[in-house]
Amino acid sequence: MNRPPVREDAAPVTLDRREGPYGEVALRRRGEHLEIIANGCFLMDTADGRSERLLVQAALDALAAPRPSVLIGGLGVGFSLAHAVAEPRWGRIAVAEREAAVIDWHRTGPLGAFSAGALDDPRVSVLHTDLVAHLAGGGEAYDALCLDIDNGPDWTVDETNDGLYGPAGLAAAHRRLNPGGVLAVWSARPSAAFEQALRRAGFAEVHTLEVAVARGVPDAVHLARRA
Known part of the structure; x- marks a missing residue:
């Protein structure tokens, strides 16, 4: 972000x-x-976590299962994870974070005030891994993927994150969702091109929620469903 x-x-x-x-x-x-x-x-x-919370809440609102599972990528300042843990409807909660320092800052450092002890919730598992590689590697499926990596699909600072938003990354995300599962993607700005990419990748019910910010274009949460 x-x-x-x-x-x-x-x-x-x-x-x-x-x-x-x-x-x-x-x-x-x-x-x-x-x-x-x-x-x-x-x-x-840590100034404003509205769009990070919306990332998780919008995915949950779109699911009918009583105890859905979710993978959050990445941990960041903890807003998304804390919001997930505060919602008893979530079942299994995994969070992928590639930076060991960020995990440490939540476990024993000042970011723990923002994740509010969420890492100790029994539903939570912390995966010290690169999200792009984790999705591509295969494994268990989830009811929701809530992805907040770099700036989103149109503007990445780290070129290693580009693959998450391309055809291969979206195909991997599609495979890691249960049928009817929801993909939620945070973006620093709305992207009509990314909406089209989601549709080409086989996702349905593609739409975007926007959150106004103090200056500039709004933050966005792109939502799509595995049919």
């Missing part, structure tokens, strides 16, 4: 910085909010 921070009055303070297999990742505090920075690029912050 690479939406530049709105606040410009407070200088950021770096709380932790680590090198990993995908480059440098840092946790910063700017005023009252926390930011995750990947390879020098602003990735996400």
